[in-house]
Amino acid sequence: MEFVAGDYVKVEIKNDSTGESEWIWLRVDYCDESKRLVFGWLDSAPVVFATELKLGQHMAVSYDNVRDHKKSSEF
Numbered sequence: 001m002e003f004v005a006g007d008y009v010k011v012e013i014k015n016d017s018t019g020e021s022e023w024i025w026l027r028v029d030y031c032d033e034s035k036r037l038v039f040g041w042l043d044s045a046p047v048v049f050a051t052e053l054k055l056g057q058h059m060a061v062s063y064d065n066v067r068d069h070k071k072s073s074e075f
Contacts, residue, residue, distance in 0.1 A: 003028045003038050008075065010068035011038075011061045013049060022048040026061060036063040 003009060007028040014021040026040040037060045046053040053059070 003031050003069065004071075005029060006072045008043065008070045008072065009038055009040070009061070009066045011065045012067055013053075013061075013065065015049070020048050022046060023067065024053075026059070029058065037061065038063065038066065 005028055009026050009028060010023055011026055012021055012023055024046055025043040026038065027043045028038055028040045031038050039058065039060045042053055042055055042057045042059060045055045
């Protein structure tokens with residue numbers, strides 16, 4: 001996968017204890033291909049994880065959790 005700064009990825013985040021999950025959009029900052037991680041800013045307001053995550057928060061997500069990928073021109 002090739003993600004470029006400014007791209008958007010939809011990722012699934014899960015709470016392994018409760019089984020709850022949520023889909024969020026992340027605006028790509030950069031990637032670490034060797035570790036298969038995409039770093040970016042949370043671009044959608046979380047609902048399920050509203051106390052743990054905040055809009056605009058910088059975070060890292062495994063490529064395994066990416067469910068969709070869009071170029072910034074597609075928004």
